[in-house]
Amino acid sequence: MAAKKLISAQESTELLNTLKKRFEKNKKRHEKLDWSKIEEKLNSNPAKLWSLNEMEISGGEPDVVDYDEKTNEYLFFDCSAESPKGRRSFCYDLEALDSRKEHKPQNDIITVATEMGIEILSEEQYRFLQNLGEFDLKTSSWIKTPKEIRELGGAIFCDRRYNTVFVYHNGANSYYAARAFRGVLKV
Structure with missing residues (x-):
C-alpha cells in the first residue's frame, strides 16, 4: 500500500502563506477570483496541497490562473519566470x-x-x-x-x-x- 502524500501542518501553513502572497502580488492572473474560496478548497484537499508543495520546492512557483465552472476546479500553473x-x-x-x-x-x-x-x-x-x-x-x-x-x-x-x-x-x-x-x- 502506497504511503499518503501529505505535508505537515506547519508546511501547509507556510505553503498557504506563500500562495496567498503570490496570489495578491499577481492579481492580473486571476482578477475575478477570491482567495478565501481557493484557500478553503485547498484546506479540504491535503493531497493537492502536497502536490502544490512539490511544485513549489522544485521551483515552479505555482499560482491560480483560472477557475473551471463546469468542474468547480481552480487551475494552478507553474508561473516561474523560467522553467522550474x-x-x-x-x-x-x-x-x-x-x-x-x-x-x-x-x-x-x-x-x-x-x-x-x-x-x-x-x-x-x-x-x-x-x-x-x-x-x-x-x-x-x-x-x-x-x-x-x-x-x-x-x-x-x-x-x-x-x-x-x-x-x-x-x-x-x-x-x-x-x-x-x-x-x-x-x-
Whole structure:
C-alpha cells in the first residue's frame, strides 16, 4: 500500500502563506477570483496541497490562473519566470529514458509529473499562460506531445522569443539543462 502524500501542518501553513502572497502580488492572473474560496478548497484537499508543495520546492512557483465552472476546479500553473530549476535536464518519458544507452538523464518528465500528482501543460495551456505574462525567455518547457508525434520518436516543447511563443520538436530522448516542464494542478 502506497504511503499518503501529505505535508505537515506547519508546511501547509507556510505553503498557504506563500500562495496567498503570490496570489495578491499577481492579481492580473486571476482578477475575478477570491482567495478565501481557493484557500478553503485547498484546506479540504491535503493531497493537492502536497502536490502544490512539490511544485513549489522544485521551483515552479505555482499560482491560480483560472477557475473551471463546469468542474468547480481552480487551475494552478507553474508561473516561474523560467522553467522550474528542479525539473530540468529530463527527457520526455520512460520509453525515451530507457532508449538511451549512455549519458542518461536522471529522470523523465512524465514520471516526475505523475509522482508529483500534476499534469504537463498542453500547447493550449502553455499559450494561455503566456497571455498572463512573459515566461521562458531564456529556457524552454516540454509540453504534452500528441500521440502521433510521440509514436515517431519525437516530443514537443515551447518557449517565448521575440515576443512570440514558439513550438518546436526534438527527439523524446533528448534533454537539456535549460529545459524542464510546467505543470497544471486542478483543485
